[in-house]
Amino acid sequence: MLQEKIGGEAAVDARALVKTFGDKRAVDGVSLTVPAGSIFGLLGPNGAGKTTTLRMLLGIIDPDSGTRSLLGHTQPLDASSEVGYLPEERGLYPAMNPREAIAFMGALRGLPLAEGRRRASVLLAERGLADWEKKPIRSLSKGMAQTVQLLGTLVHKPRLIVLDEPFSGLDAINQEKLEALIRAEAADGATVIFSTHVIAHAERLCERIAIIAGGKVAFAGAVDDARDRLRPVVRLQTRAEDGAWRAALPPGARQVGREWRFELPEGGPEPLLRALIDGGAGIDTLSIERPGLHDAFVAIAGASAAAAMGEGAPE
Template sequence: MTDLPVQLENVTKRYGAFTAVDDLSFSVKQGEIYGFLGPNGAGKTTTLRMLLDIVQPSEGRVSILGSNSAISVRRRIGYLPEERGLYRKMKAVDSIAYFARLRGLSGGKAKKRAHALLEEFGLGKFARSKCEALSKGMAQKVQLLATIAHEPELLILDEPFSGLDPINQQTLEQLIADQRAGGRTIIFSTHVMQHAERLCDRFLIIAKGHKRFEGTLAEARAGFGRHIHVRSSAPASALESLPGVLSVRLERSAGDEHDYDVELGENADPQDFLRQAMAAGLPMTRFEQAGATLHDIFVALAGDEEEAPPAQPARRAEAAE
């Protein structure tokens, strides 16, 4: 088992004249949850498909679980693709057992594991229901359980929260955290920052195929403007005129008072801002320091990107099996 189960070095993928991923390098550490973040069309799915050897990079090197091809280590990997799909006429328990057998479990062990997972995640009474009779949320749970049934070392989840209601999203967050607690390494792609902020040890932000940031949330915040939440009857323009203020955004108003999000420059001191406001006679009934959220950072780094053309259909999809 390698300390860096995933490594990409200077990876580029072109489709004709279109470059979907451009000179991308990153690594994932053993036992961490790694977020792969970007707007739609940023190159997330293309990168994951290159990692899984479903599509080939135009340039660069990929290493996964110590191998240069995911095909040779596929039984140690669990992959949930962005495009969901189950055999509609197959029963839920049989679907999970089928995928577990593809990844090396014996028939009896696969069926036992499938029943245990369905019971654990509240779907025991639907074990013998056909997949076509399941709700969208239940079907997505079944597919996720099929992804982890063979107890892989590495989980790769492409937009796993898509289409789930808030309760099922919370269940999935707990499942991901539990998998990490069991020693597994997890990569998941998303464009919803709240999930990444709660779960990720580290993350990468990608836009138009280019890496914009890789590291921890604390590292991202260190290079980002400080934010203060202020409640005042003063107009935004009065706050904007204070030294060190980069921007003032109105969040809400109630009567004569307004809640503002105030962004300060990197070297500005929030206490200096407060003193300057008091000296200028600007009334405040709330003053709260706050670090930038991952959403703030994401918008600053990738929020101006337009959606790119979709990647070409995957070939060699059998590599994910």
């Protein structure tokens, strides 16, 4: 597979990564290319191998076999000062205040403490948390504490931001704020990789995704390419309940209440419309909808993988 590039480089390039723990192969030949400046999602159920893959990409653990490069470094830890990483397991010192916590996390990436404190105050003020900057972490809500840890991930202005299940445990308002923050970082030129088991986040945010199931990559590419694997869906309501128009419906058409749902036939909408009108259907409503990422995920990874993610069938 040719290396895909945006702006002349790939932020992450991995080939045939394998990792086994005991008798379980957690990652089985994963290959990924993440274009610089993109928002890239690792999508799959818990236990699919997403976290292990991220840790290998970052050099936290080494693969049993395979290669990876990070921001041009074949040894990922050489790029650590340019990386911001939010692990799935959150952790802050409860007695530390937000400003010091953010500055401390920046210092771990080489940012001087004084500059870290200055940037922390700015970041907290921008999010309406200035009054909390010197209060102990233990007094913050879960959402606020997670925001502090995220700001600590970003304070040193990394070129690559890696977020492992960042939306976990956040309410809808804080999820929206996090999505806005991810978009802002990408707009400023950072590459963002995040793992999730919630398809809606990936569909709203990502330009490219990798669907991982059972430690393997089932699909890697543009979100639009994943959706284009399925034909558009027609939703039809008619005044007539029966008649010659029924012959225009494909064999897989199903009725839900008054509405018929089926894939758009190969000939496109014009022959379908003509057959419905000539057959006396009396069209009340007809819409043609592009399949969503949920439908593509089910087609690629299977209904069992979607169920493991808590994703029910769409209406």
